[in-house]
Amino acid sequence: MTFWNLKETDIDRIALGVGILGTGGGGNPYLASLMAKAQLLQGREIKMVRPADLAPDAMVLALGGIGAPTVGIEKIEEGDEGVRVLHAMERLIGRRIDAVMADEIGGGNGIAPMITAAKLGLPVVDADGMGRAFPEVQMTTFFINGQSTAPTALADASGNVVIVSQATSPEMLEKLMRAGTVAMGCTAHMGTAPMSGDFVRRFGVPHTVSQSWRLGDTVLNARAKKTNPVAAVLEQEGGALLLQGKVVDIGRKIEGGFVRGRLTVAGLGTFSGRLLEVDIQNEYLVAREEGKILSMVPDLICIMDSETGRPVSTEEQRYGLRVSVIAIPSPSLLRTELALASVGPRAFGYDFDFVPRGQPTVARPVEAYGLQK
Amino acid sequence: MTKQLRIGVDVGGTNTDAALLQGEEVLSTIKTATTANVTDGVSSAIRAVLLAASVASDRVGAVMIGTTHFLNALVERRHLQRTGILRLCGPATRALPPMIDWPEDLRLVVDGGAALVGGGVNYDGSSIAPLDTDAIRLACRDWRERGIGAIAICSVFALVDPRMEIAAAEIVAEEVPDVSVSLSHRIGKTGLLQRESATILNASLHRIGHETVAAFRHAFGELGLSCPLYLTQNDGTLMSAEYAERFPVFTMASGPTNSMRGAAFLTGLKDAVVIDIGGTTTDIGMLVSGFPRSRGEGATVAGVRTNFRVPDVFSFGLGGGSRVRDGDDLRIGPDSVGFRLPEKALCFGGDELTATDIAVAAGLVDLGDKTRLKHLDRAVVKAALNKMKRDVEAVVDQMKPGPDPIPAILVGGGSVLIDGFLEGTSVSLRPEHFGSANAIGAAIAQVSGEVDNIVSLEGQSRQSAVEGVIAEARRRAVEAGAAEDTVVLAEIDETPLSYLPGNAMRIAAKVVGDLNS
Numbered sequence: 001m002t003f004w005n006l007k008e009t010d011i012d013r014i015a016l017g018v019g020i021l022g023t024g025g026g027g028n029p030y031l032a033s034l035m036a037k038a039q040l041l042q043g044r045e046i047k048m049v050r051p052a053d054l055a056p057d058a059m060v061l062a063l064g065g066i067g068a069p070t071v072g073i074e075k076i077e078e079g080d081e082g083v084r085v086l087h088a089m090e091r092l093i094g095r096r097i098d099a100v101m102a103d104e105i106g107g108g109n110g111i112a113p114m115i116t117a118a119k120l121g122l123p124v125v126d127a128d129g130m131g132r133a134f135p136e137v138q139m140t141t142f143f144i145n146g147q148s149t150a151p152t153a154l155a156d157a158s159g160n161v162v163i164v165s166q167a168t169s170p171e172m173l174e175k176l177m178r179a180g181t182v183a184m185g186c187t188a189h190m191g192t193a194p195m196s197g198d199f200v201r202r203f204g205v206p207h208t209v210s211q212s213w214r215l216g217d218t219v220l221n222a223r224a225k226k227t228n229p230v231a232a233v234l235e236q237e238g239g240a241l242l243l244q245g246k247v248v249d250i251g252r253k254i255e256g257g258f259v260r261g262r263l264t265v266a267g268l269g270t271f272s273g274r275l276l277e278v279d280i281q282n283e284y285l286v287a288r289e290e291g292k293i294l295s296m297v298p299d300l301i302c303i304m305d306s307e308t309g310r311p312v313s314t315e316e317q318r319y320g321l322r323v324s325v326i327a328i329p330s331p332s333l334l335r336t337e338l339a340l341a342s343v344g345p346r347a348f349g350y351d352f353d354f355v356p357r358g359q360p361t362v363a364r365p366v367e368a369y370g371l372q373k
Numbered sequence: 374m375t376k377q378l379r380i381g382v383d384v385g386g387t388n389t390d391a392a393l394l395q396g397e398e399v400l401s402t403i404k405t406a407t408t409a410n411v412t413d414g415v416s417s418a419i420r421a422v423l424l425a426a427s428v429a430s431d432r433v434g435a436v437m438i439g440t441t442h443f444l445n446a447l448v449e450r451r452h453l454q455r456t457g458i459l460r461l462c463g464p465a466t467r468a469l470p471p472m473i474d475w476p477e478d479l480r481l482v483v484d485g486g487a488a489l490v491g492g493g494v495n496y497d498g499s500s501i502a503p504l505d506t507d508a509i510r511l512a513c514r515d516w517r518e519r520g521i522g523a524i525a526i527c528s529v530f531a532l533v534d535p536r537m538e539i540a541a542a543e544i545v546a547e548e549v550p551d552v553s554v555s556l557s558h559r560i561g562k563t564g565l566l567q568r569e570s571a572t573i574l575n576a577s578l579h580r581i582g583h584e585t586v587a588a589f590r591h592a593f594g595e596l597g598l599s600c601p602l603y604l605t606q607n608d609g610t611l612m613s614a615e616y617a618e619r620f621p622v623f624t625m626a627s628g629p630t631n632s633m634r635g636a637a638f639l640t641g642l643k644d645a646v647v648i649d650i651g652g653t654t655t656d657i658g659m660l661v662s663g664f665p666r667s668r669g670e671g672a673t674v675a676g677v678r679t680n681f682r683v684p685d686v687f688s689f690g691l692g693g694g695s696r697v698r699d700g701d702d703l704r705i706g707p708d709s710v711g712f713r714l715p716e717k718a719l720c721f722g723g724d725e726l727t728a729t730d731i732a733v734a735a736g737l738v739d740l741g742d743k744t745r746l747k748h749l750d751r752a753v754v755k756a757a758l759n760k761m762k763r764d765v766e767a768v769v770d771q772m773k774p775g776p777d778p779i780p781a782i783l784v785g786g787g788s789v790l791i792d793g794f795l796e797g798t799s800v801s802l803r804p805e806h807f808g809s810a811n812a813i814g815a816a817i818a819q820v821s822g823e824v825d826n827i828v829s830l831e832g833q834s835r836q837s838a839v840e841g842v843i844a845e846a847r848r849r850a851v852e853a854g855a856a857e858d859t860v861v862l863a864e865i866d867e868t869p870l871s872y873l874p875g876n877a878m879r880i881a882a883k884v885v886g887d888l889n890s
Binding site: 031034035038068070071073074075076077078079115157158159185186246248249319320321322 | 776
């Protein structure tokens with residue numbers, strides 16, 4: 001099987017890329033990237049494998065952190081939470097797990113499975129179930145396409161493991177997991193029902209770790225060459241620059257556990273005189289100009305510092321920041337009728353239908369795969 | 374504020390400034406060169422500022438010093454104490470051991486070994502694991518044998534419940550009686566790794582903190598001063614010398630803060646943008662209710678990520694010593710002739726075109742020999758002035774809280790580079806004594822207390838939770854030297870936590886009061 005053996009510098013690139021794919025949310029990748037690098041420093045390996053290289057009957061476990069980011073920066077993970085989830089799962093299904101992967105590539109969760117994989121010597125699949133960040137578990141391409149809600153496992157640092165052996169819907173599963181996480185002190189690791197290699201090949205968003213790496217690499221190269229990192233990202237992703245300007249207004253409030261608000265960006269330079277509004281619910285959801293919708297969920301609205309290309313999260317937004325608002329077409333797996341019921345505008349409470357923008361992205365695996373056998 | 378005499382001193386990289394104040398009146402200001410031995414420079418600045426006003430040293434009621442001395446010790450990796458680290462965490466947090474994101478060379482100097490032991494609480498105050506006293510004693514014995522002189526203790530969610538850190542400190546004191554101990558709940562805010570790093574930095578600076586304060590006291594004796602000594606901290610407020618010995622790490626970002634507080638005092642403005650232009654850099658920050666706005670993310674100190682609240686200051690390479698290059702593309706800075714301005718600038722007989730030469734040629738300031746600038750093209754002078762102003766305006770706009778024009782205060786010796794009104798501001802002021810705003814800011818500083826905590830609302834009302842946080846902030850202000858009856862609430866911030874049910878809140882409070890004198 002062909003692997004991509006990650007180095008520390010790869011983690012740095014991926015951390016930057018998953019920040020961009022976080023579309024304003026997804027949690028800060030910093031601690032996750034430190035944990036991944038700590039694994040490499042201890043001599044362990046993080047090996048990526050392409051979904052196409054998975055055996056059709058391979059057993060794949062999607063893993064990630066769940067909880068409040070504000071708590072996660074204080075009660076940092078023990079490191080074996082994912083291992084406990086995986087072992088519980090193996091006992092439940094009566095066979096070995098062959099590979100792990102991320103439910104969500106956006107933010108720190110795009111990196112989280114690497115820690116468990118390194119500890120157990122398992123490969124990580126270069127794919128995920130969102131191609132970006134979304135707030136809830138039912139919003140993965142896996143659940144959208146029929147992944148079983150059970151068994152699902154939740155583990156904390158202290159050794160508690162919760163198993164859901166039956167859930168009536170992915171939405172109900174989300175509620176049960178959230179309640180369990182609160183009982184565990186608001187940080188936990190979750191693993192959803194193991195999937196076959198064939199299922200992951202069909203319904204996983206392919207090569208999103210590679211995509212993150214390329215995004216990070218593109219930004220770092222542009223910085224080194226002192227060229228425009230935002231333009232480089234757009235060229236890389238085939239996205240569109242919606243507006244370049246500065247933040248002139250930010251309204252935020254917490255509603256039902258989510259950060260909701262609206263951001264207003266006033267154009268500068270060639271965009272002078274134009275005004276863009278972006279709706280926020282943890283992530284950037286809808287971008288409008290004079291009432292006309294320019295981009296909407298599930299397409300990716302990313303906001304980057306115009307000068308450095310650093311992704312700017314919803315919490316960091318404030319008046320005066322010089323930002324570029326870009327739209328990246330969502331992967332085709334998020335654009336199906338079935339998917340839009342879970343991740344389209346109506347799923348987020350809007351009364352309009354999804355109008356796609358641009359051709360769906362298809363990320364290529366990085367060249368590093370070709371170098372190692 | 375009483376009418377007693379106070380001396381403010383700001384020790385910068387190049388200059389040590391001092392100001393003598395009586396009540397709100399500035400009696401004298403002085404600028405001297407910073408010396409290798411910080412205490413000598415401070416002594417001579419104090420002597421000079423007293424001499425300039427013909428005031429006897431026994432009339433001085435308080436001296437306030439802002440210094441980058443401890444920061445320099447970290448940056449240069451000098452005089453640091455090897456520190457033992459005790460993390461109270463139970464099974465949690467082990468994915469990231471202490472100092473994992475430190476620069477390797479600094480870690481090698483400071484790292485005295487870490488023990489991760491039973492303890493710590495969850496966000497709601499429930500225990501992660503009981504305090505493992507045996508493991509603490511075991512670690513202490515190892516540190517004692519190896520002669521470790523400083524210990525940092527950091528418990529998970531120590532800000533929710535600090536009792537385990539306090540209990541651990543008592544055990545440490547029994548086992549290693551002469552060691553200095555730093556507790557994380559007194560140092561930083563939520564964010565374990567950064568708070569722990571800040572606590573380790575503080576512990577490693579303990580000895581130099583002690584020595585420096587002792588040296589200042591000795592110098593005071595020689596100067597005939599018998600008044601209390603205070604140091605200014607990151608937020609522009611004061612701490613007593615005794616407090617500074619225990620918390621040297623709080624002095625890290627006092628420089629820009631002192632300038633901003635001085636600017637507020639000199640103009641009477643409480644909400645404004647402050648532009649502090651020195652010899653090498655320009656620092657631009659916002660005054661909100663008379664205090665510098667702090668930055669959302671924490672400060673990186675000597676390459677170490679911490680989560681101190683430091684002023685939200687944007688610094689860039691523009692100052693009186695900035696090199697000016699005329700060509701197709703006019704460039705000013707970011708490189709500078711620095712402290713060699715008096716020999717390098719054209720107007721002083723040197724051979725480098727500097728920002729100061731531009732200001733002199735434009736008639737903004739009268740320095741050196743103007744005739745040496747006759748050859749300068751008027752268009753170049755005008756373009757350079759415009760460029761400096763535009764660069765400052767762009768940053769001012771980025772720092773402003775909203776689109777409305779706000780007042781701008783220009784301070785620092787280099788502020789003469791800016792000619793006239795700044796776009797986006799309502800008024801541009803350059804007050805009297807603008808060159809010594811930093812020392813004046815130190816002299817007029819108040820005392821603060823600050824708490825930033827996650828509070829569970831199980832079993833208590835929001836009101837009582839907020840009151841509890843404010844009471845703790847008041848307690849800290851009084852401990853740091855504030856007169857109890859003058860302490861008022863300066864900032865309160867309540868944030869419900871996302872992804873949590875409605876029973877947890879982050880509450881941050883800051884109080885300020887006048888010096889207890």
